[in-house]
Amino acid sequence: MSPIVNRTRAKLPREWLAEVILTDLPEVIPLLEKNIEQNKNIIKGSAIASILEWGKLDKNFPMPDLIFVSDCIYYDMSVEKLVPTLIELSDANTEILISYEDRVLGNKKELLKNFLQALKKYFTVEIIPRTLHHPDFQSNDIHLLKCKKIVTYNDGS
Numbered sequence: 001m002s003p004i005v006n007r008t009r010a011k012l013p014r015e016w017l018a019e020v021i022l023t024d025l026p027e028v029i030p031l032l033e034k035n036i037e038q039n040k041n042i043i044k045g046s047a048i049a050s051i052l053e054w055g056k057l058d059k060n061f062p063m064p065d066l067i068f069v070s071d072c073i074y075y076d077m078s079v080e081k082l083v084p085t086l087i088e089l090s091d092a093n094t095e096i097l098i099s100y101e102d103r104v105l106g107n108k109k110e111l112l113k114n115f116l117q118a119l120k121k122y123f124t125v126e127i128i129p130r131t132l133h134h135p136d137f138q139s140n141d142i143h144l145l146k147c148k149k150i151v152t153y154n155d156g157s
Helices: 026-038 079-089 108-122
Strands: 004-006 019-024 044-053 066-070 093-102 125-130 142-148
Touching: 019 026, 044 079, 066 079, 079 108, 079 142
Parallel strands: 004 019, 004 066, 019 044, 066 093
Antiparallel strands: 093 142, 125 142
């Protein structure tokens, strides 16, 4: 399994940590590498940090089985570049888990609406009920989605 953990501090079950790629912008990579180094004694499998700038996907980037997206839906790039990057990073077998927080300032509600509309054009989107959230991390303003790419005969997915 090759999950990508994007901008998250989520605790993952040890058995999930086979091959993990933590991604972010170039300036954050040293912090991710430090985190990996400090936790290497509890990491089962491998973990590496890699630059991933939305809209600039390296063609050699591995196709993941699982993608985690956390707290990334709060500015225009979420719609403009995140959705196309998720399309490019996934196939019909890739599961995408997205967590986001309610944000009410400025145009944040409209951004969320636009993001979800764009996402639903290419992915099935299932709301994970709060009853299935970990009790230590539940909050009324935190939401979880499970997404799978919609298979079409034209895209080869």
